[in-house]
Amino acid sequence: MNLSMLCVNNNRAYIFTNHAPQDIVSHYKNIQRKDHLIAVDNGIRKIDELGLEPFVLIGDLDSIDPEMLEKYADIPFHQHPTEKNETDTELALDWCLKQKCYREIIICNDMQGRFDHALAIAINLLKIKSPRGERISYPVPYRIESENQSIFILPDSIEFNNCQGKLLSLIPLSEKVVFSWSQNLKYPLNDLVIRDYQSRGISNIITASSAGIIKTEGICLAVLEG
Structure with missing residues (x-):
């Protein structure tokens, strides 16, 4: 993957998790062509349902539907072992942060699944440091969005x-x-x-x-x- 092409447009990153909701607070319809859609395992199905193109696939691939894997076999993917220290969503967030180019990172999750997973996703936001003392207008650049909630530090x-x-x-x-x-x-x-x-x-x-x-x-x- 050409990192310079990744960063040139100061894109937004949308992380589609296995529990990506039907819509998000800022609305899927506002996703632009230059934005990057990061699929976490079977989160790729929601991207597919929206008629959008995943940019990269990240996870242990234990929950992805085989037909989705076949359909998007040509996109870059980072496969991790099932037994690991991080959740797949944390790995996707780490990948986005490593690129050092996204002006917004939006984790799409309905927060309706397992409580421990939902809490872990919220805690993962601590990886992102906001500028100290700088006044920020909502919506903050790094957040979780469900259908009716925004969650952020x-x-x-x-x-x-x-x-x-x-x-x-x-x-x-x-x-x-x-x-x-x-x-x-x-x-x-x-x-x-x-x-x-x-x-x-x-x-x-x-x-x-x-x-x-x-x-x-x-x-x-x-x-x-x-």
């Missing part, structure tokens, strides 16, 4: 636009998460500390078309629904 500063009425849940992944400021949330986060054993960040609501959060300490998983 909350940056230090984030602005939400056109998200009025959406549920926002914040889950600590470190011993504590400290917020200094928020705007247009039903439950303000100003000077709030959420400990890793607390669930008080669940089911907040964005109350206006524009909202914002500043986090000063800790690692936090965000789930935006609706």
